[in-house]
Amino acid sequence: MADIYDPGFVKGVFDRCSERYIAFSLIFSFGFTERWRRQCVEAMPAPSAEGARGYDLMAGTGEVWPHLLKRFDGITAITAVDISSGMHRRAMARLHAHRAHRIDFIEDDLLASDLPPESADFVISTFGLKTFNPAQHARLAALVARVLKPGGVFSMIEASDPKGWWLRPLYLLHLKTVLPLIERLFLRGAQDFAMIGTYSTNFGDASGLARLLRDQGLEVRFSKYFFGCATGVAGRKRGSSTPVTA
Incomplete structure (x- = not known):
């Protein structure tokens, strides 16, 4: 059985999904993914540096960039x-040709990358956390702590399992049954979009990642969105005068 968290497996899933990912994500999340990206940006403390530069990790189709550049117009490079x-x-x-001068791209297995230490004023990530298992989340937390400059800020969000919500059975039915059925009937690459539901339910929520980031010495706030259908972490690397409340 394939390891769904193996980098090669993850790359294959999202390469095959890429042509239809933007429309699929927006339509079949009922627009919530776009709302959650905006909320992820709103949760991130303002970078303190002039001409801030930073990373979008597991960047996907870059749909967070318009929200990021609108809120923090001093960002010079992503x-x-x-x-x-x-x-x-x-x-x-599709989206960002006119922003090309502000956006660089590194194609790499993030956890095997050699991003320079203390090279980022900010780190953001939207809907990529689910593609890592708990051991990989620990490595991700260490990487975020390493690449942020003192006082650097971060925000990350992921679709989550809303345990305790009375509509959770319908939510899981949507992820595990409806989306795979739609893919088989209307989309090429059967099971690829269905894997997004599998990753999301396996992920649980971002509370575990919050603990791992705190273990790395970062100030962290954990948040739930729409009854826990998405969860996020945001905060700052110590060295700033502006604390983040846990």
Whole structure:
């Protein structure tokens, strides 16, 4: 049985999904993914540096960049890091050609990358956390702590399992049954979009990642969105005068 968290497996899933990912994500999340991206940006403390530069990790199609650049217009450069070159090509062709001078791309297995220490004023990530298992989340937390400058800020969000919500059975039915059925009937690459539901339910929520980031010495706030259908972490690397309340 394939290891669904193996970098090669993840790359294959998202390369095959890339052509239709933007529309599929928006329509079949009923627009919530776009709302949650905006809320992820709103949760991130303002970068303190003039001309801030930072990373979008597991950047996908870059749909967070308009929200990021609108809220923090002093950002001069975003380096997108993603294992799927197909997702990035789609991002630049469909959404961001006019922002190309502000966006660089690194195609790499993030956890094997050599991003320089203390090289980022900010780190953001939207809907990539689910593609890592708990051991990989520990490595991700260490990487975020390493690449942030003192006082650097971060925000990350992921679709989650809303345990305790009375409509959870319908939510899981949507992820595990409806989406795979739609894919088989209308989309090429059967099971690829269905894997997104599998990753999301396996992920649980971002509370475990919050603990791992705190273990790395970062100030962290954990948040739930829409009854826990998405969860996020945001905060700052110590060295700033502006604390983040846990």
